[in-house]
Amino acid sequence: MEFSPFRIHLEPALTAQMHKLMDRTDQLTSNEAIRSYVRHLSSIAMGGKRIRPYVASLGYRGVSGQSDDAILHALVGIEIFHLFALVHDDIMDKSALRHGVPSAHAYAESVLTERTSSIDHSHTAQGQAILLGDLLLTLAHECFQELEETGAIDPVHIRKARRLFMEMGHEVIIGQMLDLELSGNMNATKEQILEKHRLKTAWYTMVRPLQIGAALAGASNDVLTWCAEFGEPLGIGFQITDDLLDCTTPSETLGKPRLQDVREGQPTLITEHIMAQGSEQDKASLGSFFGKNFGPEDEETLLAFLESSQAITASTQTAAAYFTHAEGKIASCPFTVDATKECEQFVALMKGRTV
Numbered sequence: 604m605e606f607s608p609f610r611i612h613l614e615p616a617l618t619a620q621m622h623k624l625m626d627r628t629d630q631l632t633s634n635e636a637i638r639s640y641v642r643h644l645s646s647i648a649m650g651g652k653r654i655r656p657y658v659a660s661l662g663y664r665g666v667s668g669q670s671d672d673a674i675l676h677a678l679v680g681i682e683i684f685h686l687f688a689l690v691h692d693d694i695m696d697k698s699a700l701r702h703g704v705p706s707a708h709a710y711a712e713s714v715l716t717e718r719t720s721s722i723d724h725s726h727t728a729q730g731q732a733i734l735l736g737d738l739l740l741t742l743a744h745e746c747f748q749e750l751e752e753t754g755a756i757d758p759v760h761i762r763k764a765r766r767l768f769m770e771m772g773h774e775v776i777i778g779q780m781l782d783l784e785l786s787g788n789m790n791a792t793k794e795q796i797l798e799k800h801r802l803k804t805a806w807y808t809m810v811r812p813l814q815i816g817a818a819l820a821g822a823s824n825d826v827l828t829w830c831a832e833f834g835e836p837l838g839i840g841f842q843i844t845d846d847l848l849d850c851t852t853p854s855e856t857l858g859k860p861r862l863q864d865v866r867e868g869q870p871t872l873i874t875e876h877i878m879a880q881g882s883e884q885d886k887a888s889l890g891s892f893f894g895k896n897f898g899p900e901d902e903e904t905l906l907a908f909l910e911s912s913q914a915i916t917a918s919t920q921t922a923a924a925y926f927t928h929a930e931g932k933i934a935s936c937p938f939t940v941d942a943t944k945e946c947e948q949f950v951a952l953m954k955g956r957t958v
Contacts, residue, residue, distance in 0.1 A: 606654070610652070613653055613656055616678070616679045617683075621645045624644070624739075625641055625642055628641040636715070639714060640711050640731055640735055641735065647686065647690070648683075649702065649704075650702020650704070651682075655681050655685055655812045656678035656682045658812040659812040661816065661938075664938075664942050665820075665939055665942030665943070666820035666937075667820035671816075673755040673756060674819050677747055677816075677819060678816075680742075680744070680747050681768075681815065683743040684771075688775060688779075690735055691732075693707065693709075694733065707731075712728035756819055757821065760818060760820070760821050767815045771806065771812075775806075778801075778802030778803030778804070778806075781803070782799055785799060785870055786869060788870055789870060789890060790878055797872075800839050804839070804841060804842040804845075805837070805839045805841075806831075806835065808841065809841070810835055813834050814827045814830045814834075817830055825937070826937045829935065829936065829937055833929055833932040833933070833946070834929075836929040836932075837925070837926070840924075840925035840953065840954070843871075843872055843918055843921055843925065844953070848957070849861065850862055851906070851915070852958060854899070862906070865889075866896060866897065868893055871918070872918045872921060873909060873917075876913070876914040877909075877912050881914075930947070933950070
């Protein structure tokens with residue numbers, strides 16, 4: 604199982620929405636810098652796996668037994684919402700790259716600097732990127748309005764899906780606020796880290812998209828409850844795996860520096876294990892790296908420490924337990940036979956991720 608066929612399936616509809624945003628901008632202003640900022644969003648949108656719209660598609664197909672053609676507007680809206688979140692996330696993380704191209708604020712800063720190199724444009728560039736994210740958020744909601752205008756889906760189902768979509772937005776924003784609040788806190792507890800994982804990843808990436816798709820097909824509340832029971836452990840396992848890959852995958856494969864969470868002072872279950880189970884010397888060793896801008900030459904030393912402290916092993920076991928929990932829910936899956944099989948394959952894909 605892979606995402607590329609779904610990605611190809613979604614791309615024309617996503618491209619059409621991005622072009623609409625560019626055309627609308629061109630009609631509103633002749634300012635070439637602003638036009639170029641909006642055009643650059645399409646370059647960022649070309650990257651990514653499309654996991655969230657895929658999960659929504661699975662929910663819809665699982666309940667309806669039909670193709671997802673009728674809900675393409677909603678699937679694109681979910682992906683555009685994710686693009687909005689990434690644009691704002693990159694500002695907060697001070698990330699210069701996204702999907703191998705300049706992040707929105709980095710691109711805006713390069714345009715501004717080219718125009719006037721003697722001025723620090725970082726504040727203005729960040730402001731423009733915030734507004735670009737706001738444009739994307741508006742467009743994401745517009746996609747659901749366009750879905751209703753097609754008449755292909757019962758308006759009652761669309762209203763239920765939109766409520767879930769707005770809940771998803773609230774949850775992921777609070778999750779990101781938790782992420783910022785915990786940043787630099789080497790003593791963050793397991794409960795605090797898991798709360799962040801639930802909101803920022805599990806419900807945002809798995810539960811709500813699955814529920815939105817199912818709701819558009821007219822799913823009952825019992826089906827939506829199953830989506831949560833399956834999606835939450837799957838999403839937490841996904842995030843813990845992501846944290847492990849940040850440590851163990853070479854930088855050239857990741858497309859960003861390895862061990863970035865430790866550099867940025869982001870607590871994970873890996874660092875929490877050391878703080879909860881490690882010796883005073885272990886805690887001091889972690890403290891010498893946590894939140895520090897260490898170079899590539901220190902990466903092997905840090906990785907060896909994380910492995911010898913059993914932090915990597917413990918988090919690997921925790922991720923496996925969450926995946927096993929998700930697998931256990933498949934026996935009661937209320938979806939069609941084909942979609943139930945797809946759920947099994949999806950869990951296996953998430954478990955076996957290497958990037």
